[in-house]
Amino acid sequence: xxxxxxxxxxxxxxxxxxxxxxxxxxxxxxxxxxxxxxxxxxxxxxxxxxxxxxxxxxxxxxxxxxxxxxxxxxxxxxxxxxxxxxxxxxxxxxxxxxxxxxxxxxxxxxxxxxxxxxxxxxxxxxxxxxxxxxxxxxxxxxxxxxxxxxxxxxxxxxxxxxxxxxxxxxxxxxxxxxxxxxxxxxxxxxxxxxxxxxxxxxxxxxxxxxxxxxxxxxxxxxxxxxxxxxxxxxxxxxxxxxxxxxxxxxxxxxxxxxxx
Numbered sequence: 001x002x003x004x005x006x007x008x009x010x011x012x013x014x015x016x017x018x019x020x021x022x023x024x025x026x027x028x029x030x031x032x033x034x035x036x037x038x039x040x041x042x043x044x045x046x047x048x049x050x051x052x053x054x055x056x057x058x059x060x061x062x063x064x065x066x067x068x069x070x071x072x073x074x075x076x077x078x079x080x081x082x083x084x085x086x087x088x089x090x091x092x093x094x095x096x097x098x099x100x101x102x103x104x105x106x107x108x109x110x111x112x113x114x115x116x117x118x119x120x121x122x123x124x125x126x127x128x129x130x131x132x133x134x135x136x137x138x139x140x141x142x143x144x145x146x147x148x149x150x151x152x153x154x155x156x157x158x159x160x161x162x163x164x165x166x167x168x169x170x171x172x173x174x175x176x177x178x179x180x181x182x183x184x185x186x187x188x189x190x191x192x193x194x195x196x197x198x199x200x201x202x203x204x205x206x207x208x209x210x211x212x213x214x215x216x217x218x219x220x221x222x223x224x225x226x227x228x229x230x231x232x233x234x235x236x237x238x239x240x241x242x243x244x245x246x247x248x249x250x251x252x253x254x255x256x257x258x259x260x
Contacts, residue, residue, distance in 0.1 A: 068181035068214040072174050076221040079170035082163045083228035090160065090235045093125045097242045101249045104131060108257050113138050126156035126239065127246045134250050145254060149247045156243065160236045164229065171225045178218020185211030 100123060107116040113135055120132035133152040134145045 068177060068184070069217055072177050072214070072217045072221050075170040075174050075177075076224065079167050079221075079225040080228070082166050083225065083232060086160075086163055086167075086232050087228075087235075090232065090239065093160065093239060095123065095125045095127065097127060097246055100127065101246055101253075104250070105253045108253055113257075126153075126160065127243055129156060130243060130247060131250055134247075134254070138254060142251070142254060142258065146251060149250065153243055153247060157236070157240055160239060164232065167225055167229045167232075171222050171229060174221035174225070175215075175218040178215040181214025181218075182211040185214065 104116050104119060107119050117132055117135045120128045120135060130149055130152050134149045137144045137148045
């Protein structure tokens, strides 16, 4: 696309030049040289404008130094991998709770506990698993069902929160490493000032640049992971609320069934 744009630019300019020559019938060598220079400048500006963001980011990454930028990048990649895995897990765990509870209630009334257990076994998600555990202990009494629902609900909550500690760790470590790189870069800059015995912008620019780039990288990684972390936590809270409501509904269903 870049090459096509350059070709069209040169072609349009060339057509305009030919039209001017046809109208004026004058070949001014100075004007031609100026026109060629303008085309070259336009081509150079187009090349600069067409530089991709990926190239710029890679350049800044290399300027920041591998020793500090690479660990932060690794934390970001691993943290994103964990976050995406959790998001997919929670998405697969989400079901239409009201519809499922209504199905279980209807199945218990019409077909009995065994059929309801089969329905729960064939349904994905933590709510279906909790229902299965509760229905499986119906013969032991409603107290056993309630204890089973509470205990297995805690197990399901722990499974949903699995991996969040790693994301939290990477959120904390990324800016810390960035700030550490900042401190090291500033120390290097002051060492250069001390060795030279004079303060010169060009003398300390390298160390200060490394300091700023590492800080920026650490903050970017922390911000990205924090957004994913908050989304996952909000999703877990929503599922836990659904689990609690569904557990109350299960006890009501079994209480009504036991009175038959």
